[in-house]
Amino acid sequence: MDTGPTITVYLGARPNTPKVWTLQQAVGKMRTPGAAWTYVHTGQHFDPRLGQGLCDELDLHVDRWLRCGDAASDAEQIGRLCALVERDLDEHPAEAVVVVGDVNSTVAAALVAARRGTPVIHLEAGLRSPDRTPEEANRRIVTACTDHHLATTAEAVDALHGEGIPGGSVHFVGNPMAECHLAHHDPDRDAATLNRLGLTPGTYVLATLHKPAALSHPKPVLDVLRDLAAHGLTPVLPLHPRAAGHLAENGLLDRSLSERVLPPQPYLAFGALLRNCAFVVTDSDGVQEEAAAAQVACLATVPGSAREVTRAVGSTHFADSWLHLPTRDILALAAGRPTRRPERWDSRVSDRIATALDGILPALPHRGVHPRAERLGSRTPRQPRESRESRELRQSRQSRARTRARSGR
Numbered sequence: 001m002d003t004g005p006t007i008t009v010y011l012g013a014r015p016n017t018p019k020v021w022t023l024q025q026a027v028g029k030m031r032t033p034g035a036a037w038t039y040v041h042t043g044q045h046f047d048p049r050l051g052q053g054l055c056d057e058l059d060l061h062v063d064r065w066l067r068c069g070d071a072a073s074d075a076e077q078i079g080r081l082c083a084l085v086e087r088d089l090d091e092h093p094a095e096a097v098v099v100v101g102d103v104n105s106t107v108a109a110a111l112v113a114a115r116r117g118t119p120v121i122h123l124e125a126g127l128r129s130p131d132r133t134p135e136e137a138n139r140r141i142v143t144a145c146t147d148h149h150l151a152t153t154a155e156a157v158d159a160l161h162g163e164g165i166p167g168g169s170v171h172f173v174g175n176p177m178a179e180c181h182l183a184h185h186d187p188d189r190d191a192a193t194l195n196r197l198g199l200t201p202g203t204y205v206l207a208t209l210h211k212p213a214a215l216s217h218p219k220p221v222l223d224v225l226r227d228l229a230a231h232g233l234t235p236v237l238p239l240h241p242r243a244a245g246h247l248a249e250n251g252l253l254d255r256s257l258s259e260r261v262l263p264p265q266p267y268l269a270f271g272a273l274l275r276n277c278a279f280v281v282t283d284s285d286g287v288q289e290e291a292a293a294a295q296v297a298c299l300a301t302v303p304g305s306a307r308e309v310t311r312a313v314g315s316t317h318f319a320d321s322w323l324h325l326p327t328r329d330i331l332a333l334a335a336g337r338p339t340r341r342p343e344r345w346d347s348r349v350s351d352r353i354a355t356a357l358d359g360i361l362p363a364l365p366h367r368g369v370h371p372r373a374e375r376l377g378s379r380t381p382r383q384p385r386e387s388r389e390s391r392e393l394r395q396s397r398q399s400r401a402r403t404r405a406r407s408g409r
Helices: 016-029 052-057 074-091 104-116 134-145 154-162 176-183 187-197 212-216 219-230 241-249 267-276 285-294 327-335 349-363 371-376 388-407
Strands: 006-011 036-041 096-100 120-125 148-151 170-172 204-208 234-238 279-282 298-300
Touching: 006 016, 006 074, 006 104, 016 036, 016 096, 016 120, 016 176, 016 349, 052 267, 074 104, 096 104, 104 120, 104 134, 120 134, 120 349, 148 154, 148 349, 154 170, 170 349, 176 285, 176 349, 187 267, 204 219, 212 241, 219 234, 219 279, 219 327, 234 267, 267 285, 279 285, 285 298, 298 327
Parallel strands: 006 036, 006 096, 096 120, 120 148, 148 170, 204 234, 204 279, 279 298
Antiparallel strands: none
């Protein structure tokens, strides 16, 4: 019986999870019948609060959990992830692989699938940054491996076309993180979260720091947070324990800041903090997106990012436009909330993803070999290599069989 293609989705880090939530809503809306969807978590974020706990909180279905574990470097982690994904696809072949975002799990799964000749679908395709960051390297590698590009912004569509990607393989679906954020807005739950943390809406600044560049030179941003505290805006800092430990060891967290350091917050609690703060200070591209979806002013601690579209709608102010200003001017800049969201950052992203997938899936090479694999002369799935001893034994048996045939026995 023809059961349709098997599609495997790989995720592995906190930013992937809300995007896959929207993807799962899209799969439920598709008109194309018969596809078997499988969701695999690589274990890149192995902290339960960022992995299993977040998936459970969003009621995200995961079929298999891999174990990447901790790694000393990005290179080591990507190597582990490639090996895990390759083994997983050997044991569970797929007609297509879906990857999301720009984390190390994304590039590992895309690279392994492309080298096997398995078609790759990239959700959040085409984002480009002016800086040569690790995420930017990942984005460009993934684009080179991708067959079908689901883009979040019109600028991403233009970037892909400018790089020679055929128009028919690019689909402008909008931002899946925005739909997830909007779908989980519950005013009563927000009020309960703020009450639990002893916060009043509009009286605090939400601040996150996690990137190595931000943690290596955090003093200018922390000085601004201290000045804001002196002006009556309490800094609230949900920090990874590693980041908090680094700042404390270097004497950068005085009492005005350390009293409001929180552990990493669950998805719903962080959303409540974001929607009700005076404004956000962050080095995170993902938080820039969520702030734009929530229509909250965001002061980014970087000079630019792949989410430049959030500047265009008045949500994000990058460091070159605010970090040098006096506190009163920073407060004036961040006082106004954006009046609109970027185009297609709404509650219909899953509808557009479903429409794109309805066009993509029927054209997949069904139970066959992708044209790229034929050009490379590869086999799918990969066959085990025959040992020299086995080959010599097989050849000896074949020789004896031919001799018997010639002698008529």
